[in-house]
Amino acid sequence: MKKILLLIVIAVMVAGFFYFGLDSLLTLDGLKNGLTQFESWRVASPLLVGSSFLLLYVVVTALSLPGAAIMTLAAGALFGLMWGTVIVSFASSIGATLAFLVSRYLLSDTVQKRFGDRLKPINEGIAKDGAFYLFTLRLVPIFPFFLINLLLGLTPIRAATFYWVSQLGMLAGxxxxxxxxTQLAQLNSLSGILSPSLLLSFALLGLFPLIAKKLLAVIKSRRVYAQYQKPKYFDRNLIVIGAGAGGLVTAYIAAAVKAKVTLIEAHKMGGDCLNYGCVPSKALIKSAKLAQQMRNASHYGLEDANPIFSFRKIMQRVHDVVAKVEPHDSVERYQKLGVEVIQAYAKLIDPWTVEIKHIDGSIQHLTGRAIVLATGASPFVPPLPGIEEVGYVTSDTLWDEFAKLDEAPKRLVVLGGGPIGCELAQSFARLGSEVVQVEMAERIMMREDEDVTDLALASLEADGVSVLTNHKALRCEQSSEGKFLVVEHEGVEKVIPFDALLCAVGRVARLKGYGLEELGIETNRTIVTNHYQETLYPNILAAGDVTGPYQFTHTAAHQAWYAAVNALFGQFKKFKVDYRVIPWTTFIDPEVARVGINEQEAKEKGIAVEVTRYGLDDLDRAITDGAAYGFVKVLTVPGKDKILGVTIVGEHGGDLMAEFVLAMKHGLGLNKVLGTIHAYPTWAEANKYAAGEWKRAHAPQKVLLWLGKYHDWRRGKPTAANKATASHDNS
Incomplete structure (x- = not known):
C-alpha cells in the first residue's frame, strides 16, 4: 500500500508539471524569455530565489522530468559560475539520489527476485567496482543521467557511495x-554547448576511471611485490605444481601454445581422480553392480545365482583398470606434448621462484613468470578420540589396504552420507559386507532434494546398507571383543561393532608445505582467488580442489583453462571463470545427476521456478532394461521454457544430463529439446519426454477448444438444432 501511495504521489506531481505548463518554461526559449523576470526576483530576494531554485531542481531531477539541462544554464545566468555550480552540484546530486532511492524502494526487490541469477554477475561487479562504473557513466553526458539513477537503484551499490560519486562525477559537466x-544570450540551441570537441573531451574524461583502476592495480601490485626482487629473466613461462586434473590440463594448454612449462608432482601422475577417486571407484562399482544383477537374475528371466568371486581379484581388477588409464596421464605422454615433468616436492620461495626438492635430496630452483598451484585435496579424518588406535581407511588408502584382503570386510562402518560415502557403502554391501553408514545430518546427500535422497536411501537399504541419519560419531573404542564406534542419537549413545572403518566425510585442500604462509597468500579452507583464479600475487594462480568451490575433476579441468590463459596472456586480456553450468553425478544405483539449481536451492534463494517431472517408469527403454525407476525433473522460469536446473535419478543419469548441460550452456529451452529427434528406443528419449510434459502443461487451451470446434465443423457434425430437425424428419 505504501508503494502504491508513493506511485500515486509521483504520478500526480508529474501530471501537474505538464498540466500547469511548467515544461514550456524549461526550454531554451522559455528560459530566455523569462530571464529578466527571474533576475528581478533574484535581486529582490536572493536567498529565497536561490533556495527555491535548488528545491525545484531537486524535484525535477528526482522525478526524472525533462529540463535539468535548461535549469543548469539558468543557474549560470542567474547566479554566476561559482554559486551556480554550487547550487546545481548539490541539487542534481540530491535529486539523483532521491530518484535512486525511489527506484530501489519500488522495484529493487521485485527485479532481484525475478532476475537474481542473471543479475548476479552485475551485482558482484557493482559491489566490488560500482564506484568506478558510476564515475565513468557520470563523466560521459551521452548516457542519460535519469536512466543511470533508476538503474543503479536496482543494484546493491550503497546510497552514500552513489551520492558522493555522482556529485564528483557530474562536477565537470x-x-x-x-x-x-553565463553566456546565455549568445546561445541559440543546446548544440552550441555539446559541440563535437566538447563531447570528445567528456569521452576522454570517461576513460579516467578505467585508467585510475589500472593505476590502482599497478600500485597494489607494486606494494604486494615490494619486498621481493623480480628476476631479470625467467627459466620458464609457467610452472605448475600438482599433476592432478587441474595441473595436467594447465600444463597441456601451456605447451599447446608453445610456452615453456614445467609440471612438478611429488607423488603419482593423474592425481586423486586416477589413483584414488573416479577411476578406481567406478571400477569397483561396476563389479559390485554385476554381482547384484546376478543375485537378481530372475528380474531378467534368468535363474538367480549367488555370485562366486574372489574379493582379492576384484581389487586387482581395480588396480588393472587404473594401470590401463594411467598412460593417458603419464610422464611420457606429457613430455611428448612438450611439458617438462619433474617428480619432486615443490615450495614457493618468492612470487617467481620455486624450490624443487628431488627424491634423492638434491635441491633445484626454477623461476617462472607465472605459477599455477593445483595441489588438490585429501580426505578429511574427523578428530574422534581413539580413531588412530582402532585404525581406519579413507577413499585414498582403501584401494591398497583392502587389496590385501581375501574377502570384503565382514562389518564395515562408513562415516559420511555424501556422494563418496554412499557410492562406497552400496558397493561394499553388494560385495558381501555388512555395512552401517553413519550420517550426522537428518538425511544423506543433503545437497539434493528430498525426493532424490528418499529414492537414494531406499536403494541403499534395499542393498542391505543400514543407514543411520541424525547419528553423531563420538569416539572409537577397542577391547578384546573387537573394535567399536560410539554414536549418539537423540541423546542416547549406541555402540556399533566393526572390522573396518571408512572415513568419507569430505575432503580438504592441500595447503601445507607449499610456502603459502611465508608469502602471505590468503587461505580459508582453500586458496582464496579472484574471478581470474589469481591469488594475492597476480602471477600466482590456483586451480582445482585446492581452490574450490567445486571438488569435481571436470571443474578442475574447467578452471585450468582460465588459469593457463590468464597466466600466459593476462597482460592483454583476462577471463573470468564461468560457473553457470556445472554438472555432477553421484554414481550410486540409480545414478543421481544434477546441473543448475534444484527445488531446495530455489527455495533458499527465493527463486520462482516451475517444476516439470517425467517418471522413467514410463520410458520404453527403461522398461526393456528392467530399470523402470527414477525420474527426470526440470526447473524452468515460470511460464517459459528456459531451463534453470535439472535433476535426473536413474540408470545412465550422468550420460543423459549432457543434453541439458549443452542446452543450458547455449541458452536453448525445452522447446528445442522437444524438437530434437531422439533415436528409439533409447534412454535419451527421457529428456524429450520431459520437455513434452512441459509443453503439454503449457498447451493453449482456448486455441485447442476453438480448433476442436473447427474440426467438428469440418466433419459436418450436427448442431443441437440440426439434431432436433433430423429426429423430426426421421419420425
Missing part, C-alpha cells in the same frame, strides 16, 4: 553547462 549559462 556541471561547470561546463553553468559556464555556458
Amino acid at each position: 556541471t561547470v561546463v553547462f553553468v559556464n555556458a549559462g
Whole structure:
C-alpha cells in the first residue's frame, strides 16, 4: 500500500508539471524569455530565489522530468559560475539520489527476485567496482543521467557511495553547462554547448576511471611485490605444481601454445581422480553392480545365482583398470606434448621462484613468470578420540589396504552420507559386507532434494546398507571383543561393532608445505582467488580442489583453462571463470545427476521456478532394461521454457544430463529439446519426454477448444438444432 501511495504521489506531481505548463518554461526559449523576470526576483530576494531554485531542481531531477539541462544554464545566468555550480552540484546530486532511492524502494526487490541469477554477475561487479562504473557513466553526458539513477537503484551499490560519486562525477559537466549559462544570450540551441570537441573531451574524461583502476592495480601490485626482487629473466613461462586434473590440463594448454612449462608432482601422475577417486571407484562399482544383477537374475528371466568371486581379484581388477588409464596421464605422454615433468616436492620461495626438492635430496630452483598451484585435496579424518588406535581407511588408502584382503570386510562402518560415502557403502554391501553408514545430518546427500535422497536411501537399504541419519560419531573404542564406534542419537549413545572403518566425510585442500604462509597468500579452507583464479600475487594462480568451490575433476579441468590463459596472456586480456553450468553425478544405483539449481536451492534463494517431472517408469527403454525407476525433473522460469536446473535419478543419469548441460550452456529451452529427434528406443528419449510434459502443461487451451470446434465443423457434425430437425424428419 505504501508503494502504491508513493506511485500515486509521483504520478500526480508529474501530471501537474505538464498540466500547469511548467515544461514550456524549461526550454531554451522559455528560459530566455523569462530571464529578466527571474533576475528581478533574484535581486529582490536572493536567498529565497536561490533556495527555491535548488528545491525545484531537486524535484525535477528526482522525478526524472525533462529540463535539468535548461535549469543548469539558468543557474549560470542567474547566479554566476561559482554559486551556480554550487547550487546545481548539490541539487542534481540530491535529486539523483532521491530518484535512486525511489527506484530501489519500488522495484529493487521485485527485479532481484525475478532476475537474481542473471543479475548476479552485475551485482558482484557493482559491489566490488560500482564506484568506478558510476564515475565513468557520470563523466560521459551521452548516457542519460535519469536512466543511470533508476538503474543503479536496482543494484546493491550503497546510497552514500552513489551520492558522493555522482556529485564528483557530474562536477565537470556541471561547470561546463553553468559556464555556458553565463553566456546565455549568445546561445541559440543546446548544440552550441555539446559541440563535437566538447563531447570528445567528456569521452576522454570517461576513460579516467578505467585508467585510475589500472593505476590502482599497478600500485597494489607494486606494494604486494615490494619486498621481493623480480628476476631479470625467467627459466620458464609457467610452472605448475600438482599433476592432478587441474595441473595436467594447465600444463597441456601451456605447451599447446608453445610456452615453456614445467609440471612438478611429488607423488603419482593423474592425481586423486586416477589413483584414488573416479577411476578406481567406478571400477569397483561396476563389479559390485554385476554381482547384484546376478543375485537378481530372475528380474531378467534368468535363474538367480549367488555370485562366486574372489574379493582379492576384484581389487586387482581395480588396480588393472587404473594401470590401463594411467598412460593417458603419464610422464611420457606429457613430455611428448612438450611439458617438462619433474617428480619432486615443490615450495614457493618468492612470487617467481620455486624450490624443487628431488627424491634423492638434491635441491633445484626454477623461476617462472607465472605459477599455477593445483595441489588438490585429501580426505578429511574427523578428530574422534581413539580413531588412530582402532585404525581406519579413507577413499585414498582403501584401494591398497583392502587389496590385501581375501574377502570384503565382514562389518564395515562408513562415516559420511555424501556422494563418496554412499557410492562406497552400496558397493561394499553388494560385495558381501555388512555395512552401517553413519550420517550426522537428518538425511544423506543433503545437497539434493528430498525426493532424490528418499529414492537414494531406499536403494541403499534395499542393498542391505543400514543407514543411520541424525547419528553423531563420538569416539572409537577397542577391547578384546573387537573394535567399536560410539554414536549418539537423540541423546542416547549406541555402540556399533566393526572390522573396518571408512572415513568419507569430505575432503580438504592441500595447503601445507607449499610456502603459502611465508608469502602471505590468503587461505580459508582453500586458496582464496579472484574471478581470474589469481591469488594475492597476480602471477600466482590456483586451480582445482585446492581452490574450490567445486571438488569435481571436470571443474578442475574447467578452471585450468582460465588459469593457463590468464597466466600466459593476462597482460592483454583476462577471463573470468564461468560457473553457470556445472554438472555432477553421484554414481550410486540409480545414478543421481544434477546441473543448475534444484527445488531446495530455489527455495533458499527465493527463486520462482516451475517444476516439470517425467517418471522413467514410463520410458520404453527403461522398461526393456528392467530399470523402470527414477525420474527426470526440470526447473524452468515460470511460464517459459528456459531451463534453470535439472535433476535426473536413474540408470545412465550422468550420460543423459549432457543434453541439458549443452542446452543450458547455449541458452536453448525445452522447446528445442522437444524438437530434437531422439533415436528409439533409447534412454535419451527421457529428456524429450520431459520437455513434452512441459509443453503439454503449457498447451493453449482456448486455441485447442476453438480448433476442436473447427474440426467438428469440418466433419459436418450436427448442431443441437440440426439434431432436433433430423429426429423430426426421421419420425
